[in-house]
Amino acid sequence: MEEYIGELWHRLISRAALREYAAAAITLDEVERSAGLLFRAFGGDPGLRIAPAADTRHGGRLRLFQRMAHSGDKLALAARDAETLHLPARLALFPEKALNRDLYLWLTALAARTDERNDDWLAANQRATLAVLADYPGLEPRYARLVAATLAQRIDPARLPADEAARENAIRRALQAPGSVGELPPLTRKKALSIQPVPLWLRPLPEIELKSASGKKQHESAEGGGTEQKGGDKRYQAERTDMPENESPFVLMFRAESLLSWAEYVKVNRDTEEDPDPDIASKAESMDKLTLARDNKAVASKVRFDLDLPSAAEDDVPIGEGIPLPEWDWKRRRMKPDWCRLQTMEARHAPPTPLPEHLHVAARRLRSQFAALASAKRWQKNQPEGEELDIETCVRAFADRRAGHAGSMPAYLSRTQQVRDLSCLLLADLSLSTDAGIADDMRVIDAIRDGMLLFAEALSACGDSFAMYGFSSLKRGNIRFHEIKPFDAVYDSACRGRIAAIRPGYYTRMGAAIRRATALLEEQSQAQRLLLILSDGKPTDIDAYEGRYAIEDTRMSLVEARRAGIQPFCLTIDREGADYLPHLFGPGGFLVLRHPEELARRLPLLYSQLTRPG
Missing domain, CATH: 3.40.50.410 (von Willebrand factor, type A domain)
Structure with missing residues (x-):
């Protein structure tokens, strides 16, 4: 009975905490084609692709029911990097489908006026908003409706502490009058929370930079910082970290008393490989970030035989010694000579x-x-000489003369060989x-x-x-x-x-x-x-x-x-x-x-x- 009551309570609170309108939802698949066309029409980078955005923990203040249900702390926000425009996979923020669709199109237009530089988030979004509204005044009514719907859903500043209320008022001014806010007021309390997410703006995507043990920097972008779960559209935030160092490999990195004693050892019948965790997907969903590490060691593929390659006796016969070819490095905007070898x-x-x-x-x-397309003799019209008169040209010349105009001279049809x-x-x-x-x-x-x-x-x-x-x-x-x-x-x-x-x-x-x-x-x-x-x-x-x-x-x-x-x-x-x-x-x-x-x-x-x- 206790579990049953708890499950009912959880459903009730979760339903009350849900801040979306499922009946008015719009998915990215529905607008992806039109969003791509609009992005390029507005002058966006034609090489960018559109992909679902990952859920991120925004750190803003939650409403009462959201705190009770432990929900609403993650949200998929639009962003862009050098390769991808990330848009939410589903939008149900507003009660009208038209508004959710307009939000997709607005974010696309905003991304076309924003680059991937690590710029000031507040200033960059206001600057991009002004640029879009200046170049395309027809979007002003839609933007005004989106701002009004967004402000109606945000927490009233009167219900917030003084420092958070000052920042919320600054965000509202920046939405209503882009370019009017230079910076956000500082937070004065230790337990102050970040601002609420702004769905009309692009969130910043800091460049992931990893410094290896050799001192060289390597820039990596796993689809713009996200890692896609196999078998679905769920995306995650990823971060790079260093492998934990253990200078003495014979020293155990855990407490010895945590080892099983001989009395606790039970012999079981197991396969050579560990069974996969059946609950690994749900565990991944509960993680804020997937952490990836590099140990700077050679992987097994460096020393094993490549079983994909056929043997020399079964492979095709190479002709010549191979041809060196260049390759274009789009980040450095230069050609890398003799980078590839074609055989x-x-x-x-x-x-x-x-x-x-x-x-x-x-x-x-x-x-x-296709035999009819082969080289053959064909009639050429309006020729100065030929085998027959061009009747159509002669009729036109006669009509021009009857109308009082100087008609053209009679022309001929000539058969020529076309190749x-x-x-x-x-x-x-x-x-x-x-x-x-x-x-x-x-x-x-x-x-x-x-x-x-x-x-x-x-x-x-x-x-x-x-x-x-x-x-x-x-x-x-x-x-x-x-x-x-x-x-x-x-x-x-x-x-x-x-x-x-x-x-x-x-x-x-x-x-x-x-x-x-x-x-x-x-x-x-x-x-x-x-x-x-x-x-x-x-x-x-x-x-x-x-x-x-x-x-x-x-x-x-x-x-x-x-x-x-x-x-x-x-x-x-x-x-x-x-x-x-x-x-x-x-x-x-x-x-x-x-x-x-x-x-x-x-x-x-x-x-x-x-x-x-x-």
Whole structure:
């Protein structure tokens, strides 16, 4: 009975302490796309991604029921760093959905006028607010409604101690008249609490700086200080700390009397590995911060064999000694010369293979369609001389003369030989993620194989110059560039065998692969050169090639390709590609396939659209 009454009491108090309106809740997933567009339209950094914010302990004063229920001390507040714009995963602060949605859009606009510098929190938010309202006066009514709704929910200064009330009044003035408050009044009591959280402002994100034992500083940002829990959207605050030092390793770091005696020892039947704690998720949620430490010792991967690498007898055959390539360091804004090494590979076991039976019908249809694109004689209108009169031009000239205007001279139709002066390089992502299943007995790599086969069948019918390569990587010194069909090779059963021999593995260092593909396309003499990229996810590798660094290096490689007169285009099956692909390829430079099994059918049709004259 006591437990039952306690549970009822806990539910009652928790419900009374809850300061949100569930019926008016808006989630980040609902506004993520519009928030991203708005952030970039307001001049925000196009390379930033939007992610859920972590719950943080704000330290402000709580209401009576919140203190009784021990709740409300944590809140997800918006923030931004050099790589990420952190927004609350769910907003239910106001009783109206429109207000919660407006709060998301306001925080996005505010973040576009704020940088990641460790600036004064109060001054930076007021300065950003003034900038947004000055540039976009149409937001003033929405901001006024948000301020009124926010002030109505804050604790009345009359109910606060004098020093906390002075700070609360300063916050209210700063919200109502941005720029009017230079600094907050000081706290005079020892037990004074911090200010209440301000949901209309961005909270500061101090840079995490770790000094190793060697004295070198290492800057690390685990998604802006947060660590994501596997299997959910929950995020946590993280901090770095040093490993506890024990100069005498033979001296125990605990009290000897805490050891079990022989009488207390009980022999149990246990596995070699400890059982995972089933309650570890709830324990993590109760922690304010997840503390990470570095012991400056070599990890096991430094000395163990890398089982991911095939043996020399089974691996593909390397061609040449490898090619050194640069890489773009976006933080230092400079190129790191010869930072990567790309190795061209050729399949070792790739016997000649006929076209698979399930592709015969589609290949026959594509060959007939693309054969019409081959070089042929076509009529050219409005020519000074030719085989026939251009009737349309003659009628127009006669009508102009009847209207009193000087009509143009009669023109002719002439048949001229048109040649498709273009070349295309198809670059396929062969990373380990392409081993994922997408349909019954079908994987992403299978869809890529079928797409490359139909692509080759179509282009061989129209006579366009084309090449096909695949890529994967394992750190910067082992970028594998698989040669499937060079420009000077003929598409035949041997080429189909190399397509059938491709297999997924390793990671996606896309920048180096694009630079090598650009160099190959620069050697071609055609006027139009197309780089068509097949991908299934973000560029990434295990040696810190991830996040903003990988995105910016890939973007710089695409900029270099455009400067060389090459047109890049990306066809991806990554459903989250719309978040980062506009920053890489531009608004019209990519296509996201919602159904990966359509890759084989859409790839040749996409090529015909990209190479259409005019």
